[in-house]
Amino acid sequence: MIKVNLVGVSRKKVKAGFKLRLPSSSTPIILILIVLGSAGFGYWWYTNLTGESARLDNEIQAALARKAQLDAVIKQDQIYEARKKTLENRVKIIEGLQRNHVSPVVALDVLSRAVDKTQYVWLSNLDQNNAILSMSGMGTSLLAIADFYSNLQATGYFKNIDVSNAQDSSGNFTFALKCEFSPPRSTAPGELPASVGGN
Numbered sequence: 167m168i169k170v171n172l173v174g175v176s177r178k179k180v181k182a183g184f185k186l187r188l189p190s191s192s193t194p195i196i197l198i199l200i201v202l203g204s205a206g207f208g209y210w211w212y213t214n215l216t217g218e219s220a221r222l223d224n225e226i227q228a229a230l231a232r233k234a235q236l237d238a239v240i241k242q243d244q245i246y247e248a249r250k251k252t253l254e255n256r257v258k259i260i261e262g263l264q265r266n267h268v269s270p271v272v273a274l275d276v277l278s279r280a281v282d283k284t285q286y287v288w289l290s291n292l293d294q295n296n297a298i299l300s301m302s303g304m305g306t307s308l309l310a311i312a313d314f315y316s317n318l319q320a321t322g323y324f325k326n327i328d329v330s331n332a333q334d335s336s337g338n339f340t341f342a343l344k345c346e347f348s349p350p351r352s353t354a355p356g357e358l359p360a361s362v363g364g365n
Contacts, residue, residue: 270294273347276323277301284314294347299324302342308332311341318343322350 273294281289286306293300305311311332318324327345 272349273299273323276321276347277318280314280317280321280324283317284310286310287314297347298344299347300342300344302340305339305341308339311339315343318345323347 277289277292277299281287287303287310288305289301289303291302305314311329315327315329318327324345325348327343329341329343331342332339
């Protein structure tokens with residue numbers, strides 16, 4: 167029998183075995199490398215951000231805990247400041263009361279000595295409002311009232327003496343007098359003064 171080769175090319179024997187064929191173009195390899203590189207970079211970036219986020223969360227928690235401690239200290243300090251101001255106000259009030267304290271016993275004692283040293287002057291009314299004394303009385307003459315005024319000044323306890331009225335009434339002179347009782351600084355509150363000078 168005659169064999170005719172119609173293909174025109176002689177067949178070569180195919181060797182047994184597996185052979186990997188590489189594509190003729192390198193584009194797919196470059197694309198695969200780009201995808202793998204992008205995936206690797208993305209994973210590294212995500213891991214880095216996750217670690218940074220965890221670190222920042224820890225710092226935030228520590229800062230919040232510190233803030234809570236400082237808030238407690240600030241609140242305690244505000245309480246102490248409020249107490250301090252209250253106590254300072256109380257001390258100022260007490261010092262003011264002690265400074266402005268007018269002992270009625272001392273005021274009446276000094277006033278009675280001034281009246282005793284003045285002849286022919288009598289007091290009919292006396293009012294005290296803190297350190298201000300308002301009094302009214304009668305004298306036999308204007309000279310007696312002037313002596314009473316001088317004796318009040320001589321005590322050193324009466325300041326800003328003001329005789330607001332002096333009139334003739336049935337042969338006698340009535341007067342109204344207002345003054346401020348201010349003990350000298352050398353005299354302690356409640357201490358009786360030395361004898362008052364007069365005429």
